[in-house]
Amino acid sequence: MTALETVQNAIRMEHITKRFGNVVANHDITLELHKGEILSLLGENGSGKTTLMNMLSGIYYSDEGQIYVNDKPVTISSPKDAFDLGIGMIHQHFKLVDVFTATENIVLGLEEPGRLDLKKASQKITEICQRYGFEVDLNQKIYEMSVSQKQAVEIVKVLYRGADILILDEPTAVLTPQETDKLFTVMRNMKADGKSLIIITHKLHEVLEVSDRVAVLRKGEYIGDVATRDASQQSLTDMMVGHAVSLNINRPDPVNVHPRLEVKGLTVYDELGVKRLSDVTFTANSGEILGIAGIAGSGQRELLEAISGLYPISAGNILFHPESEDEKAPADQKVRELVGLDPMAIRKCGVSMAFVPEDRLGMGLVGSMGMTGNMMLRSWRKGKGAFLNRKEPETLANRIWKELDVVTPSVSFPVRRMSGGNVQKVLVGREIAQEPAVLMTAYAVRGLDINTSYTIYNLLTEEKMKGVAVVYVGEDLDVLLELCDRILVLCGGQVSGIVDARTADKRQLGTLMTRVGGGSVHA
Amino acid sequence: MRNLVKQIHISKRTELPWYKAWAIRGVAILLALVACALVTMLLTGENPISIYITIFEGAFGTARRTWITAQDLAILLGISLAVTPAFKMRFWNIGAEGQVLIGGLATAACMICLADTLSNGMVILCMILASVLAGALWGFLPAFFKAKWNTNETLFTLMMNYIATQLAAYYIIVWEVPKGSGKIGIINQSTEVGWLPQIGNQYLLSIVVVVILTGFMYLYLSRSKHGYEIAVVGESQRTASYAGIKVDRVIIRTMVLSGAICGLMGLLLVGSINHTLTTTVVDNRGFTAVMVSWMAKFNPIVMVFTSLLLVVLSRGASEISSTFGLNHSFADILTGIIIFFIIGSEFFITYRINLRKSVEKEA
Numbered sequence: 019m020t021a022l023e024t025v026q027n028a029i030r031m032e033h034i035t036k037r038f039g040n041v042v043a044n045h046d047i048t049l050e051l052h053k054g055e056i057l058s059l060l061g062e063n064g065s066g067k068t069t070l071m072n073m074l075s076g077i078y079y080s081d082e083g084q085i086y087v088n089d090k091p092v093t094i095s096s097p098k099d100a101f102d103l104g105i106g107m108i109h110q111h112f113k114l115v116d117v118f119t120a121t122e123n124i125v126l127g128l129e130e131p132g133r134l135d136l137k138k139a140s141q142k143i144t145e146i147c148q149r150y151g152f153e154v155d156l157n158q159k160i161y162e163m164s165v166s167q168k169q170a171v172e173i174v175k176v177l178y179r180g181a182d183i184l185i186l187d188e189p190t191a192v193l194t195p196q197e198t199d200k201l202f203t204v205m206r207n208m209k210a211d212g213k214s215l216i217i218i219t220h221k222l223h224e225v226l227e228v229s230d231r232v233a234v235l236r237k238g239e240y241i242g243d244v245a246t247r248d249a250s251q252q253s254l255t256d257m258m259v260g261h262a263v264s265l266n267i268n269r270p271d272p273v274n275v276h277p278r279l280e281v282k283g284l285t286v287y288d289e290l291g292v293k294r295l296s297d298v299t300f301t302a303n304s305g306e307i308l309g310i311a312g313i314a315g316s317g318q319r320e321l322l323e324a325i326s327g328l329y330p331i332s333a334g335n336i337l338f339h340p341e342s343e344d345e346k347a348p349a350d351q352k353v354r355e356l357v358g359l360d361p362m363a364i365r366k367c368g369v370s371m372a373f374v375p376e377d378r379l380g381m382g383l384v385g386s387m388g389m390t391g392n393m394m395l396r397s398w399r400k401g402k403g404a405f406l407n408r409k410e411p412e413t414l415a416n417r418i419w420k421e422l423d424v425v426t427p428s429v430s431f432p433v434r435r436m437s438g439g440n441v442q443k444v445l446v447g448r449e450i451a452q453e454p455a456v457l458m459t460a461y462a463v464r465g466l467d468i469n470t471s472y473t474i475y476n477l478l479t480e481e482k483m484k485g486v487a488v489v490y491v492g493e494d495l496d497v498l499l500e501l502c503d504r505i506l507v508l509c510g511g512q513v514s515g516i517v518d519a520r521t522a523d524k525r526q527l528g529t530l531m532t533r534v535g536g537g538s539v540h541a
Numbered sequence: 542m543r544n545l546v547k548q549i550h551i552s553k554r555t556e557l558p559w560y561k562a563w564a565i566r567g568v569a570i571l572l573a574l575v576a577c578a579l580v581t582m583l584l585t586g587e588n589p590i591s592i593y594i595t596i597f598e599g600a601f602g603t604a605r606r607t608w609i610t611a612q613d614l615a616i617l618l619g620i621s622l623a624v625t626p627a628f629k630m631r632f633w634n635i636g637a638e639g640q641v642l643i644g645g646l647a648t649a650a651c652m653i654c655l656a657d658t659l660s661n662g663m664v665i666l667c668m669i670l671a672s673v674l675a676g677a678l679w680g681f682l683p684a685f686f687k688a689k690w691n692t693n694e695t696l697f698t699l700m701m702n703y704i705a706t707q708l709a710a711y712y713i714i715v716w717e718v719p720k721g722s723g724k725i726g727i728i729n730q731s732t733e734v735g736w737l738p739q740i741g742n743q744y745l746l747s748i749v750v751v752v753i754l755t756g757f758m759y760l761y762l763s764r765s766k767h768g769y770e771i772a773v774v775g776e777s778q779r780t781a782s783y784a785g786i787k788v789d790r791v792i793i794r795t796m797v798l799s800g801a802i803c804g805l806m807g808l809l810l811v812g813s814i815n816h817t818l819t820t821t822v823v824d825n826r827g828f829t830a831v832m833v834s835w836m837a838k839f840n841p842i843v844m845v846f847t848s849l850l851l852v853v854l855s856r857g858a859s860e861i862s863s864t865f866g867l868n869h870s871f872a873d874i875l876t877g878i879i880i881f882f883i884i885g886s887e888f889f890i891t892y893r894i895n896l897r898k899s900v901e902k903e904a
Binding site: 328361362375379380383387398405 | 552760766767768769770772773776779780782785
């Protein structure tokens with residue numbers, strides 16, 4: 019594409035503003051998508067990327083501004099309007115019917131006159147798959163598919179409806195590096211066929227690999243766009259965060275390492291009888307961060323909940339080794355078996371375990387309560403009598419408010435109304451304040467901006483240096499490799515490998531993540 | 542039409558100062574009175590002002606009326622306080638009607654069957670125990686099934702109401718005086734065995750009990766460990782298990798408490814106020830209590846005012862129907878209008894409505 023060639027716009031969004039209450043999610047954004055290009059929409063979590071795209075797909079309606087499709091002013095007030103204009107969005111969370119086949123899902127909801135002709139439909143779908151290089155078995159049921167196959171079905175669904183403009187919301191978040199490569203090939207094929215694509219992401223190397231142009235959002239504002247060939251990881255990071263930040267995570271060598279938590283042959287089944295963890299064996303050491311990698315839904319949640327006493331265990335042992343000073347004590351008092359204990363029983367037998375769950379407001383915190391009320395989740399039982407002790411939790415809440423710079427008007431302000439980063443600070447702050455022997459975190463930095471993420475990394479490293487056994491379930495492989503000391507890889511509920519984070523690389527992790535049984539576990 | 546819809550923009554309010562929220566509620570009540578006035582004039586031709594005056598006089602016109610209003614307020618408030626802990630736990634107990642009635646039935650049973658064998662004090666002690674236990678059992682059953690097998694508590698508690706009504710109907714026939722009348726009549730009218738003692742006058746006992754109950758429930762919900770557990774379970778059962786709260790136990794314990802307080806209200810109705818039992822002794826207050834509790838956002842202190850509003854309306858309504866010769870249903874219409882406005886005002890407290898600037902060049 020030369021500069022002289024007149025560029026045609028597939029989409030032009032002019033002066034778009036969208037507010038949620040007092041929060042301005044998008045402020046006066048003007049964005050263009052050229053015909054036949056792949057545009058990366060880059061920005062930290064919470065910078066307004068998905069909100070902006072949802073206005074194109076008819077989920078939200080802008081407060082101000084005008085959208086043009088093919089240079090014509092349009093009003094998109096429902097997803098159907100978007101489809102009629104040839105705009106299709108592939109959401110982060112798939113919207114498929116599990117018990118239907120791929121074909122059935124693709125034709126679902128289309129109002130075509132006459133009888134439903136599945137044969138004809140499947141011919142057309144096969145054609146689409148071949149043209150762009152999708153590997154989908156059309157007669158397979160969704161629940162039998164891997165995440166990447168489900169995603170392919172979502173994309174084909176959009177193409178089948180005749181979309182020329184495709185929006186992919188963080189499509190690589192759930193994929194392995196190998197699957198990501200495949201997706202990018204498909205995207206390039208679609209581009210060659212004249213489709214225009216927008217990919218929402220915050221992974222810089224992917225931006226550089228797949229897109230033609232990058233548009234950057236920061237805190238709801240449009241920062242600018244740049245041709246990908248003129249951009250580098252550093253220049254894009256600067257645009258994204260506003261100032262240059264070091265991408266290095268401080269990782270001191272572990273000290274005084276000895277086993278703290280020993281998991282042996284752990285096997286669990288969910289309420290439907292599906293095996294979620296199979297013979298999981300590993301040791302978490304004190305003074306060390308053990309990373310847990312794996313595709314979403316490979317058993318991470320079940321593992322952490324089983325250790326905390328929240329998930330029924332059908333076989334295996336979880337052994338807790340107390341501080342080394344106790345080593346003179348007789349062996350049967352020294353090591354504690356945690357299987358079969360509930361969280362309160364674990365606490366009562368003197369094992370201090372902190373857990374930062376994935377679902378912060380649905381499990382770790384009470385959304386309608388303030389910081390004080392949430393501090394009480396860990397201390398409500400303390401003290402004699404029927405009444406609550408509010409003083410201590412309030413002091414703790416005030417301390418966390420100050421020390422972690424939580425942005426909130428008061429310690430009684432409902433945590434649900436805080437931003438994601440502040441919610442996480444409250445949760446992590448409370449868990450660390452217990453002075454735990456084991457600290458488990460699930461996706462501790464998901465949805466947080468870079469600065470808050472680093473605050474969390476530093477807190478975890480501090481805990482490690484205090485001799486805590488830290489377990490860090492993460493999704494960003496770069497972070498896992500830079501933050502952790504060892505990384506355990508889960509695949510389909512099994513341990514597919516434990517590697518040294520200082521020597522391993524992403525390819526190696528990616529291979530392990532998909533090694534056992536093809537890695538297709540439905541979430 | 543589509544364009545019109547687009548001009549209206551509804552967004553959630555982030556926070557509203559308490560005085561503005563109450564101003565909105567105040568305006569809603571004023572508008573409700575205006576709407577009631579219009580409806581009254583259009584349908585009956587009566588002067589709305591005089592109807593309002595009649596309502597007020599019906600509730601507070603004489604000392605006796607005021608006492609009865611206060612006593613009605615106490616019973617409704619008591620039942621509302623009983624259902625509140627369950628609601629805070631998001632356990633939709635609509636079985637207060639049955640829980641009160643079964644408490645009343647247990648009271649009547651003690652009064653009738655034990656009067657000849659035990660002393661008055663022992664009968665009263667048995668009445669207290671029996672009514673509280675009966676109510677607690679009626680609360681325990683749905684909670685136990687909910688905790689163990691996740692049955693639907695709304696249906697379960699509703700069904701328990703019918704069981705209570707049928708049991709009461711059966712025993713009323715068994716105990717009927719005189720035979721064939723289908724009524725119990727005043728129990729132990731001559732001996733007054735089992736009649737709860739009067740303090741001051743015949744109304745004050747229920748009022749005092751409920752005043753104490755209000756203070757207890759306020760402290761229980763906002764200051765006690767149990768109250769904290771209830772709040773966490775109501776918000777998220779997963780958070781509750783995460784914090785080491787035994788969810789099943791909290792559900793059962795809270796419903797037993799709920800039912801027990803309902804049973805106590807049954808004791809007051811039969812043992813202190815009516816001295817008899819009918820199947821309609823609760824008079825739908827078990828359901829009205831749901832509204833009282835919700836309108837007060839489960840705050841026991843605010844519930845005093847919401848139940849006062851409903852009691853005054855209903856007492857005034859009976860007065861209207863006799864004074865103006867209007868049907869009792871007309872009073873129900875007025876009550877309905879007022880409640881509609883009050884509940885509707887919550888929408889304006891939660892959401893803000895903006896008119897969108899008209900967008901030019903729209904297709």
